[in-house]
Amino acid sequence: MQTALPPTLPAQVGHDAKKAAKPPRALGLLELAPNGKAHLIPITILIDGKYYDASAYKAAPVPMALWSETVYEAFRTGVSQGLFTVTGALQNKQANAWMAEGTWQTADSIKSKVAKKKVSSEPRGMNEDEGPPVLRRADKPKSPEPPAAPATPPQTPAPVAAPSAPAVAAPPAAPATNGSTSSVATDAPPEQAQDDSPPEDKNRPMLKRGKPAPMPAEPPEKPVVASAKAVGQPSTATPTSAVASGPSPASQIQLIPAISASTGPEPRPYNYDMKPDEEQQLRKKMLAMAADEVRARAAQLASGGSAPVHAAPPRSKAAAAKPVQPDFEDVQLHVFDLAGINEPELVLTATARMPQRSHEKPGASSDLQYKDLEYMVTLVAREDVNGDLHKSLANLTDTQHLDVLPRLELIDAVDVDGDGRGELLFRQVSDAGSAFVVYRVIGDRLYPLFQGTLGQ
Numbered sequence: 001m002q003t004a005l006p007p008t009l010p011a012q013v014g015h016d017a018k019k020a021a022k023p024p025r026a027l028g029l030l031e032l033a034p035n036g037k038a039h040l041i042p043i044t045i046l047i048d049g050k051y052y053d054a055s056a057y058k059a060a061p062v063p064m065a066l067w068s069e070t071v072y073e074a075f076r077t078g079v080s081q082g083l084f085t086v087t088g089a090l091q092n093k094q095a096n097a098w099m100a101e102g103t104w105q106t107a108d109s110i111k112s113k114v115a116k117k118k119v120s121s122e123p124r125g126m127n128e129d130e131g132p133p134v135l136r137r138a139d140k141p142k143s144p145e146p147p148a149a150p151a152t153p154p155q156t157p158a159p160v161a162a163p164s165a166p167a168v169a170a171p172p173a174a175p176a177t178n179g180s181t182s183s184v185a186t187d188a189p190p191e192q193a194q195d196d197s198p199p200e201d202k203n204r205p206m207l208k209r210g211k212p213a214p215m216p217a218e219p220p221e222k223p224v225v226a227s228a229k230a231v232g233q234p235s236t237a238t239p240t241s242a243v244a245s246g247p248s249p250a251s252q253i254q255l256i257p258a259i260s261a262s263t264g265p266e267p268r269p270y271n272y273d274m275k276p277d278e279e280q281q282l283r284k285k286m287l288a289m290a291a292d293e294v295r296a297r298a299a300q301l302a303s304g305g306s307a308p309v310h311a312a313p314p315r316s317k318a319a320a321a322k323p324v325q326p327d328f329e330d331v332q333l334h335v336f337d338l339a340g341i342n343e344p345e346l347v348l349t350a351t352a353r354m355p356q357r358s359h360e361k362p363g364a365s366s367d368l369q370y371k372d373l374e375y376m377v378t379l380v381a382r383e384d385v386n387g388d389l390h391k392s393l394a395n396l397t398d399t400q401h402l403d404v405l406p407r408l409e410l411i412d413a414v415d416v417d418g419d420g421r422g423e424l425l426f427r428q429v430s431d432a433g434s435a436f437v438v439y440r441v442i443g444d445r446l447y448p449l450f451q452g453t454l455g456q
Contacts, residue, residue: 022046024207025261025418026054026065027425028100029411029436030074030084032254038084038104040258041097042066043425043436044450046417051438051450055098062089065260066100070207072258075414077336078270078422081256082106207260257414257425265420270413272337272344283333285389286348290377293396294326294352297375301398326352326375336413338422338441345441346389347410347424348379374399378408380424382444390444406430406454408437416449423449430454 026045032038042054042065054065066089074081086102274282331350338345352375380393397405406428413422416438424439424446435452 021048022418023262024064025259025264025416026070026072026207027414027416027438028054028065028072028258028260030072030104030254030256030258032074032104032256034252036104038102040066040072040084040086040100040102042100043452044416044438053452055096059098063098064207066098067207070260072260074256074258075267075412076256077413078268078415080107080267083110084258207262255411257412259414259416261418264418265415267415268340268420270336270338270422272335274335274344279333279335282335282344282346282383282389283331283348286333286346286379286381287328287331287350289381289389289391289394290328290348290350290352290379291323291326293377293379293394294354294375295323297396297398298354298373301373324354326354328352332410334410334413336422336424338413338424340421343385344383345392345424346379346381346383348381349377349408349410351376376407378410378426380439380441380446382441392441392444393439393446402429403431428452428454 024045024047027043029041029043030038031041042063044051045054045057045065046052047057055063058064066086068086068088070086072084072086074084083105084102085105086100088101090099090101091097092099328350329352332348334347334349336345336347337343353373354375375396375398378393378395379391381389381391383389395408397407407430409427409429411425411427414425415421416423416425421440424441426437426439428435428437432454435454436450437448437452438450439446440449
């Protein structure tokens with residue numbers, strides 16, 4: 001019996017590994033302008049359990065994630081917003097960046113088109129509420145009228161041209177079967193969009209489409225420059241559970257994560273439902289945690305990394321008991337339920353300034369750190385069943401140290417790996433450029449699933 005075990009075990013393992021293999025899954029960022037024009041920036045692609053840079057994977061000559069007729073479904077906090085179909089890929093060789101052009105259809109327009117195509121198969125009158133059934137007498141058939149006698153005697157008809165008879169009796173031409181696949185992708189919901197044409201190489205991994213886009217003859221002047229300029233701007237993707245203090249982003253470019261995959265779980269919303277008073281309590285707790293981070297950073301800058309916050313001793317016990325409160329601006333609180341277990345994950349982003357202390361004179365050596373310096377904080381925490389917050393991530397930098405301490409801008413929560421659980425998508429910004437990073441929240445820690453290269 002022992003001699004039969006070695007060949008059986010590897011065969012079983014190989015079968016399970018083959019069964020567990022998943023199709024490719026690509027993540028991109030959709031830039032939607034107010035006029036409805038959309039572009040897509042590739043972020044990462046998941047192949048056989050490994051994450052690759054989507055702008056470089058199989059870029060021969062166009063990255064696989066930007067092949068023509070590839071369909072991306074845009075999600076805002078887990079809710080579908082529409083479909084983006086790639087029609088062409090553009091490259092900025094100086095910045096080594098790619099961007100896709102394509103057609104955009106909102107979820108509402110797709111639903112309306114699908115509803116128009118539906119034809120009711122129920123007999124007429126089946127759903128009408130007309131009371132009890134009533135027998136109806138069938139109408140008597142009308143007797144056919146006798147044909148009228150011709151007024152004049154019949155004459156021999158003139159000969160008719162041969163082509164006219166078949167032209168009238170010919171059946172209508174059948175519709176073409178080789179129609180455009182992109183129109184099918186935009187008219188149908190994402191779960192119905194399939195590839196009609198088989199790929200040239202059967203072993204090549206595929207997304208929803210498999211026809212690569214032609215390489216442009218000359219790169220456009222500003223294909224990705226617009227997105228590069230937008231790096232310094234805050235993200236305009238606002239989940240439904242966000243509490244923000246600032247101007248409405250309706251007139252700005254919307255940033256929406258988009259997924260391209262042939263299979264995947266049923267999407268679900270990742271927002272955490274709560275009452276307004278509960279939301280305000282969480283906001284106060286998160287701001288208190290952010291204030292501690294800002295004060296610690298200000299103390300580190302003021303003392304070179306060793307002295308406490310107050311360089312001079314306080315003049316009274318009351319001053320020692322009450323810490324200096326930073327002035328927060330552009331506060332945004334996002335509350336998610338990523339795992340669907342009714343335990344909220346909170347993400348706070350804000351800018352802060354330390355006010356000038358009363359015992360300091362204007363122009364003092366520490367006045368730069370406490371008054372003129374702007375701090376940028378991104379805080380991630382989880383609330384347990386007892387209502388206590390546990391810090392998972394604290395990213396804090398300032399305007400003078402972006403070269404060594406990049407800041408994090410939250411984009412949204414999105415299911416990157418297709419397991420039904422949401423991950424946090426951030427954009428990392430520094431003086432050298434920007435990059436995307438994807439974090440998975442497990443307990444009180446954040447694990448990076450994908451980390452882009454700064455400067456792209």
